[in-house]
Amino acid sequence: MSARTDRLKIHHFLPYSRANGPGVRAVLWVQGCTLGCPGCYNPLTHPPQGGQWLDIDAIMESLRSLGRSIEGLTVSGGEPFQQPSALLALFQRVRAETDLSVLVFSGFTLEEIQRIPEGPDILEHIDVLIAGRYQENLRLARGLMGSANKKAHLLTPRYSMKDLQAVPDAEVILTPTGEIMLSGIENLIW
Template sequence: MDIRTHNIIRNSAANGPGLRYVIWFQGCTLGCRDCFNADTHEWDGGRLLSLKDIMADIHLQGEAIAGVTISGGEPFQQPASLLALVEAVRAETDLSIIVFSGYRKEEIEHNPLCEGVLGGIDVLVAGRYVPARYLGHGLRGSSNQVLHFLSGRYTQEQCDAVPEAEITISLGGEVSVTGVQVPVIAGWN
């Protein structure tokens, strides 16, 4: 099983409670205005990584991380790969799982593959990014988005305490800016 990925950061503090392994899926057709991840839209962008290699990399992080966050792009537009990743993390680790999606929960919950994903994760951050309702706090880019606490493992207070932005510089000098205040940092809001 392969996953078309846009990027991976192995120890982010701005994508959920605790330090987290974050994987951005490549590909999204939802077309939110002023999307701050436009580089993730094209289906021939990013690179194909095998689930096996991603899981090996997650295991390498050991106890340094509290969980895995899956973002995009739109993770639910690769539903079989998303489900396989969620099932592998669940089967092989005790890590928590947070998924950011542009879909509202009611748009995806009746698809059997998506239903499987929702049954395996701890938090779903759901809904299109709407710049007129910019929020930039508590894992929500805009106030229409909804946090669904699916397991009881996390609370709203824990998510509200997550830093709103983070700048990461890799050993190779690549700079990544992540978090729900990226539109402010980029000067779009």
């Protein structure tokens, strides 16, 4: 994957969601993941050839246009930490230019992220990290946890575990183009 800092390979951007973290949040699903968890709920995000490049400037403009209608940004995947340079550049701008909270879903554990060269810097810009491989035999799909082995790390005081547990497990979204989109930690079509 590219080491460029001015663009991210993304799978999808959703401006409004209530099932991907506390409050109303924009959600960015990145494209590309090599971790290969059996039973992964989002295999279309795996191939690095898929998705589309989006400039960090364009992402920031989208977030700015949403104004105070959202309280945070959630980044999911795909694997966000497999584009570490661009992820760091995005989060530096989110922190500098907005007061949005930042929540990240990752298949890496916190310890693995700390060993990525950019990892410690990226972690400084995150409020909540949901970390660890998805394990199908431990499927939970509650309180933002896909499986029971995953860990929620509250990296700042902005949210509590109670806030995470209050997030709806699923949502149905009718897009402006009339499509129906399912989102959240619980897969409604299973």
